[in-house]
Each structure stands twice: as structure tokens, then as C-alpha cells.
Amino acid sequence: MLVTEQDRLRQDIDALVERHGHARSALMPILQEVQRNYSLVSPYAMQVIADRLGIHPVEVHGVVSFYSYLSEKPKGRYIVRLCRTISCDMAGKTRIARQLENDLGIEFGETSRDGAFTLEWANCIGMCDQGPALLVNEKVFTRVTPAQVHEIIAECRAIFGNQAHQLREGLHS
């Protein structure tokens, strides 16, 4: 049977709604999971979620636009967020930033073409005593040096390559 991308998204959301319930308060966990699984909350996803929770799509859009961890546009598999606030700045965030841009070939606010990385600024992540600090998805890295940046990226790339391979396998089996 042909399953379109929209059908699959709808089924996924239905499963999430089943798990989190139909109340308005289920919106945040559902959005977080959709963001995690799809790297974005697409306009179609917002409308399906709104329909299932009995709220208006524009309300869902309002929430998605409010939180910087939810996005309307596709983000990379790995979102690298470098802290830009004062402690990390004094601890040498600029060098880390340059290194990240060099290694990834993208600027802050951009996503790499292969969809692997998004590079973003973050405001304080509470690691002021261990700067410069950055986040890769939900993992925290502290006292980062330019050399480490290289390692972190390489590790992510290795996993990403693996996953991409598995994904292809899965589709053909």
C-alpha cells in the first residue's frame, strides 16, 4: 500500500495523541516529539495536531513560533548551539565559533546542505563556570577547545552517516 509522507505524519501524530491525550496541555510534549522525529513542525503537522486536540492551527503556530527549540523550517539532525552570553564570551567563545563555522562550512543560523547540522547561538545554558559551552541536541559540552570542536563534529558525522545508511536499508527491506 502506498503510504504518503502526510499519511505517515498523521499516523505518528495520532500515536502521540493516543499517548499524551487530547487535552490542550498535551500540546507541548507532542510538539517536542514531532520536532525530535522530523526536525521541524511542518504547517501540515500543526494543522493535524490542532485538529486532534480541538484547538486552532494558529494557536499551535503561536506556540511553535514562541519557542526557539521548535521550528517551522527543517533543522539539521544535529543542532549545535553555542552559548553567546558573557561568561562564555570571556572564556573564548569567538574562537569556538570560528572553528564551528570552518568545520561545518555554514554560518550561524544556517543548516548544512546534507541536513546533518544546524548552527545556532544560544543564550546562557547555565554552564557559566565551565565556558565556553555548547549543546549538541541535548548533550552539553563544556570547556570546549577548537580541537574538541573537530572531534565533536567528526563523531556526529560518523553517527549521521551510519543512520543515513540504516535509513536506506530500512526503506529497501
Added chain:
Amino acid sequence: MVDKNEDPLTVRTPRSMQAPAGQAATAMPDAIGGTIRAVIDGQTIKVPVGTTILEAAKELGIRIPTLCHHPDLCIAGVCRICTVEVEGQRTLQAACTYPITAPIKVSTSTRTVRQARRHVIDLLLSRHYGECYSCARSNNCELQALAKEYGVEFFRFGQKEHRDHEIEDSSYSVVRDMDKCVLCRRCVRTCIDLQEVGVLEAIGRGDQTAIGTFMNKPLADVVCINCGQCINRCPTGALREKDHIEEIWEAIDDPAKHVVIQTAPSPRAGIGETYGLAPGRALTFEMNTALRRAGFDKVFDTNFTADLTIIEEGTELILRLYNALVKKDPKVALPQLTSCSPGWVKFIEHFYPEYLPNVSSAKSPQQMFGALIKTFYAEKNGIDPKDIVSVSLMPCTAKKFECNRPEMADSGYKDVDFGVTTRELGKMLQQAGIDLPNVPKSEFDDPFGGATGSGVIFGATGGVMEAALRSVVEFITGLKVEDLYEHADIVPVRGFDGVKYLEIKIPDAVGPVPDIIKHLVPDWNWAKGATLKFAVAHGTANAKKIMEDIKAGGKFSECHFIEVMGCPGGCIGGGGQPIPTSPEIRAARARAIYSEDAAYAIRKSHENPAVLKIYEEFLTDGPCGHKSHHLLHTHYTARGKYIA
């Protein structure tokens, strides 16, 4: 958070015990009971627990300025204009959100309060594109009024001198100018809570916040039903209707054009407000003179086609009942839903498209008139329909969308060229230097002539139902409505309850079938002893309740006929009516309409001589006949709520 030095009496109740936003705070005492003493500016008052400071002050006659607060909407507390000093509280408090739950001492106009309010206004002005001279809301702007009241004489925090947003005018009805928005979120609460349409919401965060639509799409591309209720509640010029004043003046000034105007009942009850009169004074016949003075060639009464709508829609209902009950046709969709309100029609097209077969195929009075002016009237008076410019005065912004629907061209031309709102016409008459309240009275023009009381009450919620019942009851029972209801006032369908329900039992003795529909139904024997069920809803939030009930197979699914109006209060509360609006203002306008109804000699649509005549002369195959189907009926578009 409780200050140690605080008076123990003024300790705030935990959040869970506060009156929830959106509910009348006065609903609380039943649960908790008792009253509480509040001292506001030295005056003492006892109020039920949970009353807000704002309400208590109002009781005392103390005015606290507000901006984001609106009597029709839930409490938001976002603008902070209503800040007051509460003894024992470290910071100023918003009077609109502060529930009185313990004895309290409030000062509403200390130096601190005045200064804070002034700062709030200064801050609002610093982000407001204040082109007051050329603004549609000049002199009717709450921000302007506040600036004046608090003596703003310079821009403390600067002034917005350049636009950040383009004016969004994709919609036929509503124009959004976000540079004038002060983020009070009244439109958001109107759209989401009051109307439950859900088009507008605050998008973004912090200083990037702006009121937007889903994915910031143009208003024309989202599920907006064009009801214009957001315009009525916008404190500034950020929302307004699409204006056609210049096009109409151009047509009036063109000697080759024959410019006619039809006027709906509700604007008559509201237009006085644009001249500063108190709500509730109808200026029907003054307006006729004023319109002729302004240059309109003919002034017609939309009530004529309101009566015609009753005949067409009533006949359709009788046919549906007959086909369902006698011919046992399973395809007949009941209950029949009214189709006069274009906001409601677009609402059902978006949200309940599966119920479109239930919507009466009869056009709204505006569109019926449009089709007749460019056919019947043009023929009768030897005017080329292409030279006719047909204007309609409506209390409604959705009528602008309706007259631009592609299917509304059954005369071979655009049936209605321009729909203007009460507000726009008020401006036009003022531009023409006409002192509306003081011009002499005059009648409507023939051949459509005056109307009946039934047409007039279309303006208030329940009006279409009352008008339809006056005719249908007489048709079937052969009795006079006056015998059943005093003065033919069918009171149960009147009033502002969100949803009204009525049952009428047809007696065992029925009358003869009136000539006008004799060819459609042979007799009434099938209706003997039947109980007909009716419902009335106003505001799309109430319509939604009814539709959900029908979906679930509840009591309303057994109704035969349901009147739905898109706006709270019906057309008198329409999105094109003068600003401001409130339950009291709408009630005053409704009173004006009902007293006008009572003054008519003929009060039933089927007794309107002009209507009877048009079935003799023009629509010769009768109600719901071939010709009336072509000109007076329409079809709908299933739009759905998903946006690509």
C-alpha cells in the same frame, strides 16, 4: 512572595483560588459565598468575593482607564493601563485582573499611578505608527483618547516614523495595518474565544511578537470568515474594513451611471452613533433623504428581499419537510440552516462542509436584491444593467466578500457592485456635509416600496426565525399569528441567549394551502399534529455548539429549521457597525429594530404587496420555481479547514 510587613488581611489568595480569566468573576461567590469590603479612593463598597478591582470601582462610579479590556471578551491584563495601587502590595496591580478576595484598600489615581499609566501610554506610542490625520479611526481611537486624557505632549520614548509592515489587504473585507497594532490581543480573543474561528494569534516572542495568521499567510488564504468582529473591538486603526467610498463617489459623479443603494435594517439602528447619537435611535427615513442628497439615484429597502427570502426559504423548508415526511426521500437534509449571514456561510464552508446540503439554497437578501435590480428593475425602467451601479448598505464586512463571490453574477453582471458598511456610509454622509439626524424624512423608492415588520427584524438574532414563523405558521394552520402570539410577537425567539430552542405543535385542524405554493404541496394533512422544532444561534461560537450537537445526534439534530447569524447579537452587532460595541449597545440597537417592527402596518412577509406583485409579474413560476432558482438561489463551496 508575601511581604513580611504586609497587612495579614491583604495576603493574596493562591492562584488556584482566583477567578479564572474569561469567566465572570462574579460567578465565584456561589462557591465561596459572602461579600467583602473594599475601599477604593476612600469610598467603601461591599462586593462578592472574586470581584475585580475594576468592577468594584465601576460600581462606585470610579473610572479606571482600560485598553486591552473589553466587555465581550475574557480578561487578559496585558496592557497595564489600568494599574492601581493596592495597599500592602509592593508593585502596582492591574485592576482588571485583580480579584478581591480579602478586605482591600485601593488608590486609583495617585502620582505613582498616573506616572505609570503615562509611561505605559508613552511606551505604546513609541511602537505605534501614529498617522492620526489619515487614520480611519481618528477621533474614534482608544489610544488617541488615552494620550489626550493623560496629557501626552511629546514622545518620551520616541515615535515610530517608518513602517515595518506592509498593509495587508488581501481580504475583500478586513484590512490589517500591523504598524498600528498595540498588541492588546483583543482581536485574538475575539477570533479565538468569542467567535471560535481561530484566525488571529500572537506569533513570535518578546519584541518580535506580532499578531499574525496561520503561517503568516494573507487573510484571504486562511479560514477567516470576514465577520469583522475583530475590527469592532480593535482599539486603534490596526484593523479596518476595506473601504469603497472613493469608488462609490466616482460612480455617483459619473452621469452615465445609475447608482442605486439598498439599505439593510441594522445600519438604520446604528448609523446615528457615527453622528454621536446614543445607540438605539433608528434613522431610517432621515437616511433615505440623506442618501438622495448624497447623489444616489434610487434608495431601496433590503427588507423587500428579506420578505422575499422568507417566502423562498420558507417554501424550501416546506418542500424539504414534505419530501422527507410524505415522499420519504432519504436524501433530504434536515435541519435546514439559514443562509442570510455570509460570515456563517463561510464558517460552515470551512468547518462543517459535510453539512452544506443543509444550508438553504436561498441567497441572502443583499444578493437577491442585487440580482433583481439588474434584471427586473432594469427591464421595468428600460435601463441597461451595465450602467447600473448597485450599492448595498450593510452592517457587515462579510457582505463585501459575499458580493465578490464568483457565483454571485446571475443577472449576467456582478449582482452587487459594492457592499458598504454603516461606518463607511457615516463617513460618506459627513463628507457630503449632511447633518443626518436633522434632515427631513422620506420614503423608500418604488417599485420595491416599503417592507414589512418581518423584514426589519432580520437585523436582530432570532429575527429571521420570527419572520419565517409568522409566515409558515399562517400558511399551515390557516390561523392568524396574532391568535397564537400576542401582537404577532414571537417572544421566545427574541433576546440574546446564545442558543434558543422552540417547539410549535401544529393543531389537528389545518388550513388550505395558500395559492402561492399550491402547485408544490397538495394539502397539509401530513403536517397535522406534528411538532415542529426550531433553534436560533448567534455568533459562530454558538453555531459551533449547535453543529457539534447535530454531529453527535443530539437534540438539535431533530430540529427542522435553525437560524444562525455569524455575529454576536445578529446583524445589529455586525462587523460593519459603529465602534464601540458592547452588550448594552447591541441591546439598544435591537430595541430600535423591534419598535420599528411594531410600527409597521403589515408585519408578515407573505402579506407584502410588492412581494406578491413580483411573483405575479416577474417570478411567474412561483417561489422555488425555475426563475427564482436561477436568480434567487445559489450553491456553496466546500472549503475545508486545512490550508495548503
